[in-house]
Amino acid sequence: MVCASLLGLRAAAAAPRLLRAGSSRCCRRWSSETCAPQPSPVRIGCASGFWGDTAASVPQLLYGGKLDFLVFDYLSEITMSLLATAKARAPDLGYIPDFVLTAVAPYIKDIQRKGIRIVSNAGGMNPHSCATALKKVAEKAGVDLKIAVVTGDDLMGELSNIKKALPKGEDGKRFPENICSMNAYLGARPISRALDLGADIVVTGRCVDSSLVLGPLIHSFGWNKDEFNLLASGSLAGHLIECGAQCTGGIFTDWHTVQGWHNIGFPIVECSSDGSFTVSKPPNTGGLLSFGTVAEQLVYEIGNPKEYLLPDVICDFSQVTLTEIPGIEGGAVKVQGAKGLRPSSFYKVNVTYFDGFRATGCCPVGGPKAIEKGRRAAESILKRTRVMFDQLGYEDYSAINLQMLGSEETYGPHAKQNIDGGPREAVIWLAVLHKRKEAVEIFSREIAPAGTGMAPGFTGIVGGRPKVSPVLKPFFFLYPKKNVKINIFMNGQHVETFEEDLSFTSDIAVSHDQLEIQEELKDLPNGPHTYRLEDLAYTRSGDKGNSANIGVIARHPLYYPYLKKTLTAQTIEDYFQHLLEKEQSGKSLVTRYVLINVLIRISTFLWCSLKKLFGIL
Template sequence: MLFISVVSLAGHLIECGAQVTGGIFTDWHKVPDWDNIGFPVVECSGDGSFVLSKPPKTGGLVSFGTVAEQLVYEIGDPRRYLLPDVTCDFSQVALKEVPGVDGGAVRVTGARGVAPSHDYKVCATYMDGFRATAVCPVGGPRAADKARRTAESIITRSKRLFKQLGFEDFNSVNIQVLGSEDTYGSNAHTKGSREAVLWMSVHHKQKKALELFAREVAPAGTGMAPGLTGIVGGRPRVSPVLKPFFFLQPKSELKVDVHMDAELMESFSETGPDASDQEATPPSAEDFQDRDLPSGPHSYRLEELAYTRSGDKGDSANIGVVARHPLFFPYLKKHLTSSKVQEYFSHLIEPGAKNAVTRYTLPGIHSLNFVLQSSLGGGGVASLRSDPQGKAYGQMLLDLKLKGLPDLKSLVD
């Protein structure tokens, strides 16, 4: 299982190409030559370790931070990362920078694993009506207010026509004014922007209803807000919605038949205890104990203490938070709780979501992983939001202030 776990971890790190060599890195301003960024190279050793680097004379950066961010990308419980051939445990993975390598290199150790689960991971989709999105730049004083009123007027106008023509109402409507920090909810800072972009996305069971909506966007250019400069991409396109859903299916309940030339050659079925009950690594006492840490008068933005990376799994998002220094990790565990993250993103999480935010720890890289259930408005193509995959959630969390801390900077000086 060690070899499969190591290969699986290597694949997990490099599957998104340049994301592990400095792409979308928290400290993006320290990454050189985006125009020539190098793709990752992995060199595996017989002892279960491997070195991750990139080709010489290419742009980008390989460092503890870039690799750690990719390690926590789009995972749930780091002790039970379910794959077809193995159940991986990434919680004790350690990263060490290799000195003297052009562009940087990191040695990765500590991947573990147990037998694969006796469940299949099933991803399926079904047709769920249609969607259309209008994107319109708006300029001038009170741009956000003008954009919002424009959207509300278009929706009101469309609903009136729906009623006259016998269509049902919209299933859902999402209006965001990009530039006014609508996505941040009560955490927004910007006020009174003179440039904004209207994002208006709608969902309906009938395609013809949305074709009518798409036609009703154009009149805004002559009969609504001053400073509306156009419709990005022209009239909104109506497209089908494929809604995803996921579940675990016991392998023992299915039979696999192998046919060649229309002849049944072999059948397979699986029985026996569920290997998923095995625990790759028992939770350590440190994961749960309340550390008696000193407090103080200092406040820090999370960006000062950690890197972040976020991604999606269907309608759920994950945010990995990696301490910039091992000495910061105990304070992150104490102050950055699941309830605090849930409060920060409460406006984006579906009301009533069960176990809305779960926190996991990865002590090997001094990291926390938060999984936000029902937080993407359906996720992927089923979502009407401007960020349907939670790509910006980690960046949004960087502005969260942690209060009542001692002078942490003095710990590492």
Template structure:
């Protein structure tokens, strides 16, 4: 029987469930257990934690979750790879080593370093944002390059049982294991693309096993949802499955939603080790809760890393309260405007600057739907007031003035969430590109430092030209909402939203594409797009009968800076699924 490698992912973000690792270790028959902890916002949180405590700066959940499983991991020979190191991988390794020593389980731990560029920032010149060209801010709290898989693979070759990294691309924890196990060349780009695809599918944990799935009613047992496992062959093809008896759902559509998640241009998904073309990837159900994926292609990578830096930009404060009763929406509008107006007047009297930004959302009135909102008669709304200002002192005053509305403004105001709101620093993301040679990669292993050399670069190749979706044939004389014809999922990258739309059947795709043009999506989602810089791109993926949309500048500043209730655009796909699609009557009749 040909060799396969089984890899399970136990974490999609810092704060994910503590139950996944035990589920996978006890029931997954794994070769590797991987954890992904680092979102863009996480690095700035960890940087702040380390400023307060020199031994902080890593995902402490990792050590807590792994400690009770150490003996089982050693007994089964499972190797562990995680980016839990955050901005202080060595402290993470020290904490885990202490846990191993206490449990008397002699696992060998390696640490990959080289992603942290914070000490070098003052020596970098001419750095500009990769999206809008603005210069590097004078003060950054973190700056980390997205490393690839070679350093992790080298640590595995040295004999590490556990590899801890700082910032690496999410899929690298899977790619490295596969390159190590199968001995693939770093120039075998098609296999590297398949490895990256395997990592991409499971990097968000239960999002490919029924979590966040459009057809949520079909997903059983959320309480015990299974976390994903990929079983990969030497040719790079793989199946996605989960522990027998666990909850959730693995189907072509649930996995396809994750395939398109946050990839932008599917013909040129840029990673440090390979540029992936996922446009021809095919998904095939292989049995209950098992889907096979193949067809990813790869091109040589660029000679640069993407770097995510975070920097402070004033302060933010968010207050929420309930307003109930007759004309709740009208009362909420007046009260929220009065609070902003009063505090702005107080700022002026003190000689302070006005608010930098104000965001008012009346939750329950379909405020996030813009012009598509349909609820105008609701008798209860949650007022969410979010504001930004250069001065912490000004927002402390704003926070203090909220409570007066309970006795001095409209009736029915109650339930100020969390009491007086707290003022926090507002952290923004700054993304740029840097030559790979600027990063000094090394592996710390059993008291020694091992230099990590990158594979020799190869000439870049132009990605394949985009393919137009098939044209419709026949007459559209009816319409149905998009959700009848497709599933969809939204994700984010910086200030951009990515919405993947997958046809439920291949014959639906031409009709979806006919209606769902970039211009139509701009009009439908106008309420979230920046009025000046907002735009929409669309790509067709023939392998999965799907369309991928990138909504540029649609998140009000992005996940860590936006004042919106939905700063990552997680609900955007749900809004798009209501758009009417013109179809022939015989298709519409299928849903009657």
């Protein structure tokens, strides 16, 4: 067993005791008898962490996972806006076609034969069309399935009323114009109700990712609305596996210890009725299940770990314990200790809106002084297009992101010094935003001429002329649950209007960050040695909107006080100053939580998914 300290998380002190076959424990309500056998554990596998995840996950979980439920998580804030755009083009689009054609269709007979039930948010902006497509697949295969649809998250029909009643969002910003989509993050209860009604497949629109797992657990164990610790445990199970292979060795700090990336195992949780669960993966798959891989995913994108707000429960993960279980092929980790509080009477709502147009040029540059040549060429392209804008009466770019990949510009002032003129190959990454589509089209046309009219060494434009695309941005606000109408359909027929029970909710609408009590850490032993953060800790970073979340987990309890003393909010803000958006002078952009989760606000206009890179910077 590995015992390590998480900044605020604790590794369990002993391996769990396993019940022997035939043993029983007192049951709470599954039987009217005083002491009845505990319900069998429920096994749930997650085959997708985003739209575009590998198709290799389904067969390994289907044939090697011994599952009761198989869940698929596809949606992000921007994915919803893309699906809304697709639906606007054609009324039968707006869902995730990969779910129907790649994930389910090839295996639908075996899914039915094994009795595995499916839950997915693949419905996106059009869950009814997703269900219709699934029904056609089932009919073609000669399979009879009950396909449920949960609706109610799409609030676009209430747009005008909401804008009048709510002029500002949760961050104080005014409600935007040019709305593309507006969806409430629904909870797990409608999913569990659809399963109660006999659904073999449940298709939803937007819901919190963890509800895809919590819903089946509520259905299986009958957890009540006020059993907040159990609901928090089920939510944690969902949180750990909702991103697929991210908890089985994907993007792990110690990536070099993870074998078999080509066949990385996707996660399975085996949950007991008391809320405890183990995380594992199918046998004979790659990847790694360990304290570190699970701990990294636990601190991923949760903000305040003592007050993680979800529709069904407010979670406190500060006392969670993780215990490696020896002797299981591929590894397994037991998870316990999540606590819960009554949830808010509000749903969080995500709005996506159009905010101009963008294009990104990506050009490799070779030869001596490649970085200097590339930067000068990029600056010349911008200067040339700005002259054209002036001639046409266009305003300047809304935003520009110029980076020379290979120069360590991502590290800002912390970059290692280049020698002998720097590397002999680099890549120009030049992205622009503008309110006018025509202006971005000018930029797109002016990339290629650099290959003949500027410095030598340009080897082409990756992907050809940069594509002009609309800029989609997120906006969040809170909306009363009582105003959201949730309906459940079965095989195309309306069967029930789901009534949210608000008697177990709180009127507190938002999380209030607790001030951290500063402890004196003056007398720590010190010496002449220096270490990289990755030598002392695991890290995991992610993003929500324009905020980045960095989780830091000590590799050993002795390292914890040094990390706590060193990784202050001010230290983090100073280190990432070159990447931060300073909206208000004097306002801190970093919030630190212990168990240390660092939440920082950064530019939304950075190359690639840079926010997922912060933990290793």
